[in-house]
Amino acid sequence: MSIIQIENLCKSFKVLNRHQGFGGAVRDLFSRDYKIVKAVDNISMSIDKGEMVGFVGPNGAGKSTTIKMMTGVLEPTSGSIKVDNFVPYKQRMKYVQNIGVVFGQRTQLWWELPVIESFRILKEIFEIDDKTYNTNMGLFNDLVGLDSLHSTPVRFLSLGQRMLCDIVAAFLHNPKIIFLDEPTIGLDVSIKNKIRGVIKELNTRNKTTILLTTHDISDLEILCKRIIIVDKGSTIFDGDIQKVNSLFGAYRVLRLEMSEQFDLEELSNKIKSNFKCRKLPEIEASEDGWINITINLDEIKLVDMLNYLLTLFPLKDIKVEEVPTEKIIREIYEGGLK
Numbered sequence: 001m002s003i004i005q006i007e008n009l010c011k012s013f014k015v016l017n018r019h020q021g022f023g024g025a026v027r028d029l030f031s032r033d034y035k036i037v038k039a040v041d042n043i044s045m046s047i048d049k050g051e052m053v054g055f056v057g058p059n060g061a062g063k064s065t066t067i068k069m070m071t072g073v074l075e076p077t078s079g080s081i082k083v084d085n086f087v088p089y090k091q092r093m094k095y096v097q098n099i100g101v102v103f104g105q106r107t108q109l110w111w112e113l114p115v116i117e118s119f120r121i122l123k124e125i126f127e128i129d130d131k132t133y134n135t136n137m138g139l140f141n142d143l144v145g146l147d148s149l150h151s152t153p154v155r156f157l158s159l160g161q162r163m164l165c166d167i168v169a170a171f172l173h174n175p176k177i178i179f180l181d182e183p184t185i186g187l188d189v190s191i192k193n194k195i196r197g198v199i200k201e202l203n204t205r206n207k208t209t210i211l212l213t214t215h216d217i218s219d220l221e222i223l224c225k226r227i228i229i230v231d232k233g234s235t236i237f238d239g240d241i242q243k244v245n246s247l248f249g250a251y252r253v254l255r256l257e258m259s260e261q262f263d264l265e266e267l268s269n270k271i272k273s274n275f276k277c278r279k280l281p282e283i284e285a286s287e288d289g290w291i292n293i294t295i296n297l298d299e300i301k302l303v304d305m306l307n308y309l310l311t312l313f314p315l316k317d318i319k320v321e322e323v324p325t326e327k328i329i330r331e332i333y334e335g336g337l338k
């Protein structure tokens with residue numbers, strides 16, 4: 001059963017066309033020279049209760065604007081949005097009781113106060129009954145050792161401890177939906193894994209619907225079965241993370257083990273001058289000493305590439321692999337696969 005229902009959602013901003021220099025700044029004061037920026041351009045999605053979905057895309061793709069509309073901060077220009085049967089921007093006061101929001105970059109907790117005081121304030125704000133509060137605080141203690149941090153002012157927490165506290169705090173009032181924005185940003189691998197474990201546990205236990213925005217592909221691979229990729233305000237992929245590859249299925253990695261020394265730059269130049277195509281093969285040495293050549297099969301036949309390579313070197317071993325999902329998503333972020 002879907003809890004988030006978005007249809008043909010659009011959001012445009014009217015932005016002043018700025019002019020350069022001091023004279024330009026003065027002109028801007030009186031200017032009516034505006035342009036329209038389509039931040040979100042016809043996005044539709046339906047998310048079921050309890051799903052954890054990765055919401056990803058390059059910088060400026062429209063993720064924050066979509067989330068702001070989902071949380072009721074912004075009103076759409078057109079289209080419809082319903083979250084847990086609320087129209088967020090219309091029924092904001094009632095609606096916020098049902099959601100939790102975590103921004104990796106800034107804390108929702110009270111900076112100067114001991115951790116426990118923040119949780120007590122949240123208890124009052126969300127009118128959480130004693131039983132729910134005590135049960136959740138017990139659970140958070142089991143998961144992240146919250147008791148040992150109770151008396152520490154938030155500003156003295158390490159970034160990882162602060163993030164763990166922020167995440168469990170978002171779950172304190174048992175919201176139905178949580179928006180997580182970059183929950184592992186700037187953290188080392190061990191604390192990232194701990195945070196992922198806590199998110200997964202709370203999602204499973206509480207059947208909380210989670211929309212996760214992250215630039216860390218491992219977060220997606222570990223936490224999300226489904227991802228929605230947006231670019232330039234529109235959805236370019238919505239489905240099983242394992243199927244992202246099929247979007248760009250024309251790509252393969254040809255892995256080569258050479259039987260003699262070679263010069264990577266020389267090899268690259270030869271390949272690039274021999275195959276004239278729009279998207280040149282990507283050639284790199286991997287850590288295990290093999291050469292990886294990523295080929296767009298729409299432009300170069302695997303057999304042509306192999307035949308050409310055999311004219312250059314004796315090869316010891318050859319493997320053909322699919323492009324890893326991680327690489328594809330990273331390239332989408334960097335705008336490289338369009």
Ligand SMILES: Nc1ncnc2c1ncn2[C@@H]1O[C@H](COP(=O)(O)OP(=O)(O)OP(=O)(O)O)[C@@H](O)[C@H]1O
Binds near residue numbers: 014060
């Ligand atoms: N208040 C605003 N006024 C004008 N333009 C805006 C405003 N908010 C966002 N935009 C523009 O809308 C587009 C989408 O921005 P948005 O912040 O939603 O992208 P994003 O995917 O969240 O990017 P990032 O990963 O960098 O946070 C961008 O071109 C941005 O400059």
